[in-house]
Amino acid sequence: MRKGSIVENLNSVTERIITACRSCGRDPAAVTLLAVSKTRPAEDIRTAFAGGQRDFGENYLQEALDKQAELTDLNIVWHFIGPLQSNKSRDVAEHFDWMHTLDRLKIARRLSEQRPQGLPPLKVCLQVNIDGEDTKSGVTPEQLPALAAAVAALPNLELRGLMAIPAPRAVTEDQRAPFVQLAGLLDELRRQLPEQPLDTLSMGMSGDMEAAIFSGATIVRIGTDIFGRRG
């Protein structure tokens, strides 16, 4: 994509975040824009970085590692937001700052064991299958308390919050319900685990960002509206 368009898009997404925050009385500084760069070349990340963007999200591990190798000169905060097989956990433990899609204790244990000693704990969000879809990853709300307690006890992970990808809904009013539900689950977790820094709701994509912000999102994951439609 044209460099100018990426930076223009970044600016207009940032404006949308500010407008959404104003209209619901939130501080725009409380919402982090995560640029989802899956399928995009390293050059597009470099362009967005030059435009001021620091947080980038990747779904496919090998693709992410290849791009990271090209971008070692940039101080990027890397977020893993895709499905992870347990035999690939070491790459995430070694090369990412955040992991949004944790939904299995086995993988959590491996990530904690494999996190290199020189790095801060890996920040993690637990993925919740908020609409109970057969095809989607994530734990059910019923499974959440046990997984959260077990993850919170692992030394090299920092449990920060929850992530969800709701089923698509066209109308903003309908989009809010699953986000409000996820926010409620985070409130319950805060009561359950008062010692944990549970400050993160990773929710909202290009099509439902405003609804997510109205419902308390602290990280919005935006791909299409920054980098254009994926091929």
Ligand SMILES: *Cc1c(COP(=O)(O)O)cnc(C)c1O
């Ligand atoms: C691709 C992806 C996004 C970005 O989606 P857009 O609709 O392109 O903004 C966000 N979150 C996850 C988990 C994704 O896989």
